Amino acid sequence: MTTLDETKALLGQLISYPTISSDSNLALVSFLAERLEAAGADVQLAHSDKGDKANLWATLGPDEPGGIVLSGHTDVVPVTDQDWSYDPFVMTENDGKLFGRGACDMKGFIAAAVAKAPEFAARPLSRPLHFSFTYDEETGCLGAQDLAIWLKAQDIRPSLAIIGEPTMMAVVEGHKGCCEYTTHFRGQAGHGSMPDNGVNAVEYAVRYVSRLLELAEALKSRAPSDSRFDPPWTTINTGGLRGGISHNVIPQTASVDWEFRPVQDSDFTFVKSEIEAYANTVLLPAMRAVNPNASITTETIAEVVGLEPATENEARDIVAELTKSNGADVVPFGTEAGIFASLGMSAVICGPGSIEQAHKADEYLGTDQLSACLTMLDGLGNKLQTVAPKH
Numbered sequence: 371m372t373t374l375d376e377t378k379a380l381l382g383q384l385i386s387y388p389t390i391s392s393d394s395n396l397a398l399v400s401f402l403a404e405r406l407e408a409a410g411a412d413v414q415l416a417h418s419d420k421g422d423k424a425n426l427w428a429t430l431g432p433d434e435p436g437g438i439v440l441s442g443h444t445d446v447v448p449v450t451d452q453d454w455s456y457d458p459f460v461m462t463e464n465d466g467k468l469f470g471r472g473a474c475d476m477k478g479f480i481a482a483a484v485a486k487a488p489e490f491a492a493r494p495l496s497r498p499l500h501f502s503f504t505y506d507e508e509t510g511c512l513g514a515q516d517l518a519i520w521l522k523a524q525d526i527r528p529s530l531a532i533i534g535e536p537t538m539m540a541v542v543e544g545h546k547g548c549c550e551y552t553t554h555f556r557g558q559a560g561h562g563s564m565p566d567n568g569v570n571a572v573e574y575a576v577r578y579v580s581r582l583l584e585l586a587e588a589l590k591s592r593a594p595s596d597s598r599f600d601p602p603w604t605t606i607n608t609g610g611l612r613g614g615i616s617h618n619v620i621p622q623t624a625s626v627d628w629e630f631r632p633v634q635d636s637d638f639t640f641v642k643s644e645i646e647a648y649a650n651t652v653l654l655p656a657m658r659a660v661n662p663n664a665s666i667t668t669e670t671i672a673e674v675v676g677l678e679p680a681t682e683n684e685a686r687d688i689v690a691e692l693t694k695s696n697g698a699d700v701v702p703f704g705t706e707a708g709i710f711a712s713l714g715m716s717a718v719i720c721g722p723g724s725i726e727q728a729h730k731a732d733e734y735l736g737t738d739q740l741s742a743c744l745t746m747l748d749g750l751g752n753k754l755q756t757v758a759p760k761h
Contacts, residue, residue: 371489371748372485372486372488372489372744374737374740374741374744376485377481377482377485377740377744378461378463378468378481378737378740380405380481380484380485381461381468381470381473381477381478381481381735381740382460382461382468382470383401384398384401384472384477384480384481385459385460385461385470385471385472385473385477386459386460386461387401387459388446388459388471389444389445389446389472390445390446390447390448390449391445391446391447391448391505391506391507391508391509392448394422394423395423395424395444395445395505396422396423396424398444399415399424399425399426399444399503399505402426402444402480402484402503403415403426403428405484405487406426406428406484406487406501407428408488409430409487409488409490409491410430410488410491411428411429411430411487411491411501412428412429412430413426413427413428414426414427414428415427416516416517416520418505418506418513418516423505423506423513424505425502425503425504425505425513425514425516425517425520426444426501426502426503426504427500427501427502427517427520427521427526428500428501429498429499429500429501430487430490430491430495430498430499431490431495431496431497431498431499431754432495432496432497432498433498434497434498435527435528435529436497436498436527436528436529437497437498437499437500437528437529438497438498438499438500438528438529438530438531438532438750438754439500439501439502439528439530439531439532439710439715440479440483440499440500440501440502440532440534440747441502441503441504441531441532441533441534441706441707441710442476442477442479442480442483442502442503442504442533442534442721443476443503443504443505443506443507443508443513443514443706444477444480444503444504444505445505445506445507445508445509445513446471446472446475446477446508447471447475447508447728447729449471449731452730452731453731454731454732455469455731455732456469456470456732458470458471458731458733459471461473463737466736466737466738467734467735467736467737468734468735468736468737468740469732469733469734470733470734471733472733473723473727473733473734473735474536474722474723474724474725474727474728474733474734474735474739475535475536475723475725475727475728475729475733476534476535476536476721476723478534478536478721478722478723478735478739478740478743479534479535479536479721479722479743480503480534481740482534482722482740482743482744482747483501483534483747484501485744486744486747486748486751487501489748489751490751490754493751493754493755494755495754495755496754496755497529497754498528499754500526500528502517502531504517504706507705507706509671509672510548510550510671510672510674511672511674511704511705511706511709512672514706514709514710515674515709517709518709518710518712518713521713522713527713527714528715529684529715529716530684530685530688530715530716530717530718531685531707531710531711531715531716531717531718532685532689532717532718532719532720532750533705533706533707533710533717533718533719533720533721534719534720534721534722534743535703535705535719535721535725536721536722536723536724536725536727536728536735537699537701537719537720537721537725538722538723538724538739539693539720539721539722539739539742539743539746540693540695540699540720541686541689541690541693541695541697541698541699541718541719541720542698542699542700542701542718542719542720543677543679543680543683543686543698543699543700543718543719544598544599544676544677544678544679544698544700544701545676545677545700545701545702545703545704545705545707545708545719546599546604546605546631546632546633546676546702546703546704547631547632547638547673547674547675547676547704547708548629548631548672548674548676548703548704549629549630549631549632549638549641549672549673549674550627550628550629550670550671550672550673551627551628551629551668551669551670551671552625552626552627552628552668552669552671553575553578553625553626553628553649553666553667553668553669554623554624554625554665554666554667554668554669555571555572555574555575555578555613555623555624555625555626555657555665555666556571556622556623556663556664556665556666556667557569557570557571557574557620557621557622557623557624557657557660557661557664558620558622558660558661558664559619559620559621559622560619560620561618561619561620562617562618562619562620563618565620566660567620567660568620568622568660569620569622569657569660569661569664570620570621571613571621571622571623571624572611572613572614572621572624574624574653574656574657574666575611575613575624575625575626576611577653578626578645578648578649578653578666579608579611579626579628581644581645581648582606582608582628582645583606583608585606585640585641585644585645586605586606589603589604589605589606589637589640589641590603591603592604592636592637592640593633594633594634597633598679598699598700599633599700599702600702601702602633603633604630604631604632604633604634604637604641605630605631605702606628606629606630606641607628607629607630608626608627608628609627609628609629610625610626610627611624611625611626611627612624612625613625631676631702631704632676633676646668649666649668650666653666654666674704674706674708674709675708675709675711675712676704676708677705677707677708677711677717677719678708678711679698679700680716682716683716683717683718684716685715685716685717685718686698686716686718688718688750688753689718689720689746691749691753692746692749692750692753693720693742693746698718701719701725703725705719707719720746721743722735722736722739722740722742722743723735723736723739
C-alpha cells in the first residue's frame with residue numbers, strides 16, 4: 371500500500387520542477403511518463419504547436435470506452451514579487467504543512483494519483499483508468515482545450531472525469547465559466563493642447579470600461595432564481611488599463627484587460643453582443659470621424675466553459691460515496707471540468723488543499739489533506755474492480 375511518506379517524497383520531486391506557465395513543462399511530464407510507464411501504463415504525450423509543452427495521457431486497464439479520468443494540470447503561477455519564507459521550488463515540511471509552489475494547486479493531487487498507479491495496475495480493472503496531466507491551465511486552460519481536440523481525433527471516449535483542484539476534498543459539481551480578453555484601441559496622437567485634433571485612445575478605453583461597468587450592474591438582475599453561486603450572477607472585472615506616454619501627448623494607443631464569469635450561456639451572448647455593439651456603433655464611428663484608420667480590436671485570451679450542475683452525474687455520485695459526502699457544492703473559480711463535460715463526460719471537482727492557499731506566497735498542502743486524497747483513491751481502486759461503466 372502506498373504510504374503518505376512515499377507520496378510526500380514524490381510531491382517534493384514534482385515541486386522541484388519550476389513549471390511556471392510561461393516556461394516548458396517537458397521535463398516534468400517526461401518524469402511523470404517514466405513513473406507511469408514503470409507502473410505498466412500506456413503513456414502518450416501530445417505536444418503543443420510550438421513543441422515546448424505537452425499534455426500527458428496515460429491509461430491502465432482495458433482498451434475500451436467508458437473509462438475514468440484523473441485530471442490535473444502541471445503548470446503553476448509565478449513567484450515573482452512574492453515574499454516567500456521558503457524556497458518555493460524546494461518542498462519544506464513544517465507543522466503538518468507541505469510548503470512549495472504548486473503544493474495544493476495542484477501537484478498534490480498529481481502526486482497522489484501517480485503514487486497510486488502501481489496499485490491500480492495490480493488490480494483487475496473493470497474499466498480503463500486514465501491519467502490526464504495538462505499544460506497552461508493557469509493561462510486559460512489552453513492545454514485542456516488542445517487535449518479535447520486530441521481525444522476526439524484519437525476516438526478516446528471516457529465516461530467520467532475527476533478533476534483534482536483543491537476543494538479540501540469536498541465534492542464540487544459546478545463552477546462558472548471564465549472568459550478573458552484584451553481590447554486594443556488605436557486612435558491618433560497629437561499635442562495635448564489641441565485634443566480635438568487627435569483621437570484619445572485612453573479616453574475611449576475609459577468609455578469602454580464604463581460600459582462594462584453598466585453591463586456588470588445589468589447582469590445582477592439576470593441572475594437565475596435558483597443560482598447556487600456566490601455571487602449568484604455573472605460578474606465582470608476590469609483587470610488593467612494601459613496607454614499614454616506623457617502628460618501633454620494625446621495617447622494613440624490603449625489596452626483594456628477584462629474578464630467575465632458567466633453563470634449561464636445566455637449571459638455569455640448578452641455580454642459579448644452588448645459590448646461589441648457599443649464599440650462598433652458608438653465608439654468606433656466617433657473615433658473614425660477624426661481618423662478613418664482608428665480601430666478597436668478585441669483579443670481573446672481564453673473562453674473556458676463552465677461546469678453546469680446536472681441531475682445525473684456519475685462522477686459526482688462516485689466521489690460523494692468515496693468521500694462520504696452528503697452533498698455537492700459549486701464554486702466561482704474556473705477549472706478544466708467544463709471542457710471534459712463538453713466531451714460528453716460527467717465531471718466532478720475534488721482534490722486536496724484549499725483554493726485560499728493557491729497563488730499565494732508560502733502556498734502549502736496539509737498532510738491530512740494529502741492523506742485524505744490517498745484514501746479516496748484507495749476507494750476508487752476498490753470500486754474499479756466492481757463497478758461497470760454506464761453507457
